[in-house]
Amino acid sequence: MSVDTGLDKKPGTSANSRSSGMPQQSSIRVRAGMTRTVKYVLLILFLVIVLMPVYVLIVTSLKPPQDVNPATSWGLPVRWPWEPALEGGPTGFDNWSLAWNALSASIGRTFLLAIPAALIASFLGAMNGFVLARWRFPYADVVFTFILFGMFIPYQAIMTPLVQMKTSLGLPSDVSTLLVVHVIYGLPICTLIFRNYYAGIPHELMEASRMDGAGMLRTFGSIVLPLSLPGFVVTIIWQFTSAWNDFLFALFLSNQNEGPVSLALNNLAQGAQLANYGAAMAGALLASLPTLVVYIVLGKYFIGGLMSGSVKS
Amino acid sequence: MKKGYKNWGPPLLLIAPTIVVLGIFVYGLIGANISVSLSNRSSLVPATEFVGFDNYFALFAEERFIHSLQNLGVFTVFFIGGTMIFGFLWAWMLDKGVTAEGVFRSVFLFPMAISFVASGVVWRWLLNSAEGDRASGLNRVFENLGLDFLQNAWWNEPGWGMAAIALPAIWQLAGYVMALFLSGFRGIPEELREAARMDGATEWKLYRYVIFPQLSPVALSALIIVGHMSLKVFDLIMAITKSIYQTEVPATYLWVALTSNDYAKSATIATILLLFVAVVIVPYLIYTARAEKRQR
Numbered sequence: 001m002s003v004d005t006g007l008d009k010k011p012g013t014s015a016n017s018r019s020s021g022m023p024q025q026s027s028i029r030v031r032a033g034m035t036r037t038v039k040y041v042l043l044i045l046f047l048v049i050v051l052m053p054v055y056v057l058i059v060t061s062l063k064p065p066q067d068v069n070p071a072t073s074w075g076l077p078v079r080w081p082w083e084p085a086l087e088g089g090p091t092g093f094d095n096w097s098l099a100w101n102a103l104s105a106s107i108g109r110t111f112l113l114a115i116p117a118a119l120i121a122s123f124l125g126a127m128n129g130f131v132l133a134r135w136r137f138p139y140a141d142v143v144f145t146f147i148l149f150g151m152f153i154p155y156q157a158i159m160t161p162l163v164q165m166k167t168s169l170g171l172p173s174d175v176s177t178l179l180v181v182h183v184i185y186g187l188p189i190c191t192l193i194f195r196n197y198y199a200g201i202p203h204e205l206m207e208a209s210r211m212d213g214a215g216m217l218r219t220f221g222s223i224v225l226p227l228s229l230p231g232f233v234v235t236i237i238w239q240f241t242s243a244w245n246d247f248l249f250a251l252f253l254s255n256q257n258e259g260p261v262s263l264a265l266n267n268l269a270q271g272a273q274l275a276n277y278g279a280a281m282a283g284a285l286l287a288s289l290p291t292l293v294v295y296i297v298l299g300k301y302f303i304g305g306l307m308s309g310s311v312k313s
Numbered sequence: 314m315k316k317g318y319k320n321w322g323p324p325l326l327l328i329a330p331t332i333v334v335l336g337i338f339v340y341g342l343i344g345a346n347i348s349v350s351l352s353n354r355s356s357l358v359p360a361t362e363f364v365g366f367d368n369y370f371a372l373f374a375e376e377r378f379i380h381s382l383q384n385l386g387v388f389t390v391f392f393i394g395g396t397m398i399f400g401f402l403w404a405w406m407l408d409k410g411v412t413a414e415g416v417f418r419s420v421f422l423f424p425m426a427i428s429f430v431a432s433g434v435v436w437r438w439l440l441n442s443a444e445g446d447r448a449s450g451l452n453r454v455f456e457n458l459g460l461d462f463l464q465n466a467w468w469n470e471p472g473w474g475m476a477a478i479a480l481p482a483i484w485q486l487a488g489y490v491m492a493l494f495l496s497g498f499r500g501i502p503e504e505l506r507e508a509a510r511m512d513g514a515t516e517w518k519l520y521r522y523v524i525f526p527q528l529s530p531v532a533l534s535a536l537i538i539v540g541h542m543s544l545k546v547f548d549l550i551m552a553i554t555k556s557i558y559q560t561e562v563p564a565t566y567l568w569v570a571l572t573s574n575d576y577a578k579s580a581t582i583a584t585i586l587l588l589f590v591a592v593v594i595v596p597y598l599i600y601t602a603r604a605e606k607r608q609r
Contacts, residue, residue: 043407057435070449073449137324145599150335157342164576187335247430251551251568284431285431287430288427294426295422
């Protein structure tokens, strides 16, 4: 698996051009060779360590409860799911069907939550970013900082009154309430990403349109929006991932029967005794699949959203 | 400086909805939260009286809250330290040119795409506190490698248990810090390194006087982002241990208070958390806003 993360070297800065040392310095070359070996050994070691939890997830999810034994817990399954189980007992596949039954409805709800949340917040963010990048109205920087602060606050700081507000307005404990919440608290980062993105679009392009007498809205709609696809990909991925992975808002504002997958997964996992860890692990894999697919397919844009968190692009 | 549009009515109209919504849901609710924290609303009964800073004094006099702050401190130190060390190390190793760099990078980064709840499932297993014959998870690895003395109760260990909770957090975010540092490394002009080498700078001096100063803005960003995430840690702890005393941090204590309808207490904890984060974030926001102004 290699994801295009957009961090590749710029051409002409290849490190290899540096290391082509002179032939007479053979001792240096030997040392360089050793450092190289040490480096690769270390990198591969880190690779194994980082992938270790994934191995555990997959292997454990394939083990039926009766085959779970601390002594062999790191080993491959004694019986693979397609092999017949002892005395007609459960197989590894049963973990997966158990997990699927526990999560499928909530996975559907989470799609209904995360996709609109991503689209709406992105569109509003694009409008804001455009205004803040291009129109120097008085105190624009103050307004920007005012918006940005909302991205960093601990959501706990607004949770108590938000829960009270939800109760007094009689809002439902389902994904529709969460949708509104994710749009609202997604506005700051979407605004930030688009503001940085639009700052990079040549000013002349918009000047020309203004000269032609186009108003701001027309400039935005006909010139800017068509150029905004890369910005949209970044914000949509970011918003989708954070809405999908959110647990805090879900826990405080929704319930297990109507809430997103994070709640259902937590319920499945917390209910699990050591005996059916397999189902919990299968569930964790199922619940992570959409964001992992997004990461693998659109890695470069995924990083784009991550990097924007460091404010300066 | 770009010439401003004379007519700034329409743009203001475009962002007005956002300003109003954030004004209510960020600033308004923060205000509401503070006002609840200054009241005695400790049950479902809405009757409320202004009690000043009583809730704050009461909280800081509580052994339980101090304990949650200590836990947060231990977690933060290990989380920041771990992500910065591994993030820098990985970026440094990858920057020098590595075959299949993309593979390493993608693998180091992928945990970022997974939710804390999902990773909590597997880390709860890895950090199982059983030892000896019953050991599974990481303790089983130590057992099998003959490193029995390394076996420990992980998050159940009194005192340093929170360092164990930092392990999954480091696993998830070290790759992010790596990506930040890598973009920092790649932003250093090659001419700068060449010039230093021409001047006869040793490798150490090159780092000390050229590379580290160039990386310091990135390091600051990474520190701020990881630091403020650390103060908010909640999901991970709930997923691994639920809200129990051993691993309690202010955010999980808040959950306990809110679910028992002690609104005044949960609001007080929330305000303290907000202050912690603001101390880190506000100077950073001002600093970046100023830096941007200078560039323009």
